[in-house]
Amino acid sequence: MNDAVKVALVTGSAQGVGEAIARRLHAEGLHVVMADAADERNRSTAADIDPSGSRADPVVVDLRDEHAVARVVEQTIDRLGRIDVLVNNAAVANGTSLWDVTVDEWENVLATNLRATFLLSRAVGEHMREQGGGRIVNISSLAAQAARPSGVHYAASKAGILALTRIFATELAPHGVTVNAVAPGTLETPMMQAVSAEVRDRLIASIPLGRIGSPEEVAALVVFLISEEASFTTGATYDINGGVLMR
Template identity: 40%
Template sequence: MTLRGKVAVVTGGSRGIGRTVASVLAREGVALTLCARDRVALEKVASELEASGAQVLAVKADVTQAVEVNQMIESCLERFGSVNILVNNAGITRDNLLLRMKDDEWEAVLNVNLKGVFHCTRAVLRPMLKQREGCIVNLTSVVGVMGNPGQANYAAAKAGIIGLTKATAKEVASRGITVNAVAPGFVETDMTYALDPEHQERIRSQIPLGRFGTPEEVAELVVFLASGRAAYITGQVIHINGGLWM
């Protein structure tokens, strides 16, 4: 049931939820491969984690690029010999009302948030199938189930992740691989702070627990799903949203 000695890939590990997931996994003794596009920010996180005793491989990779993703997984296998956990966390927003939404806003969000999950999942499946063991955790969003004005692209991508999670879970369950999605509400990260303060206040007022979530709260759930303690959970969407959506 222990995570010690496992190997995890966390996409978008340089800030916010991904960075916090990386530090919780490191604390549990997991070796990490982290990716993001900003090499400097990523290497800073890697150095901090290494200073606390973790083994970290920082790879500058864009999840929209299948070649970069495949190379990242190859490097992870070369360095650590296996990949047991994939956390598909990298994500972006490009908000606009649908009537005004530009093609590039639609495509950017679908490419990072949905195609990126496809690329990374496909890349880890072969080694996980061979090992007959693995856990994949995908970051979806409350917006993927309840919608949000100005976020049709983001809602579509996050709803897509839910279908992708369930289909993949059914394909690989017989080989001991679990695939689940975590659906946070609004969390204290750059993504939420990019919303204007009035919008933030309006959302906060609709949350029964009266506050945004913390990256730590989301990370603890992700790490639980990535551990043997959640071995009988697969194909599920686990909500963590302060009661915003029930």
């Protein structure tokens, strides 16, 4: 990669983990293209990250729409000339019991979490292959590795992301592109603030490190994975779950 400002495309950047990742990548000097369906919130997050608007661009996109996915990649390359980093972070979580999941719910979760990751990785991977380098980081989940009776579609989509990670890593390795996955356990997000103190205490008791993780800790791991220092890792899954799953 040359000395030009590196460009990162981060999905699901309006809030939570995606916001923390976009903020860190921006702080590291990258130009961050922030893709999210929540237009207003994404704009205000981008303005907060970069009030000058020079290195953080909010882009509205519904990742379930294959044409919109193709457009965001094309427009980013047309406008900025390159994409060095792709972070597939956007997702919908759904805790419906496996007995109650409807086909519509299944399609919605799989299209958002897995199909969009596939389409974006393929479009951006092709560009990175021609460019001769790049980094792709896919945000999976502990749910892909554990067995719970709820959220079967969410878990399947996140496990599918681990398979995509290995396949894209193999295809792109000869071209200097690394592809890794990050699998967080429970994180301190607005959703967690809504749970009762009792549920929270029980959850914390099940985590060896004795606390819930933060989006910033996930962002720090992503910063390492996109760095030059992470030059000998690809196709890997990085667990970040306080020790809930050790292997």
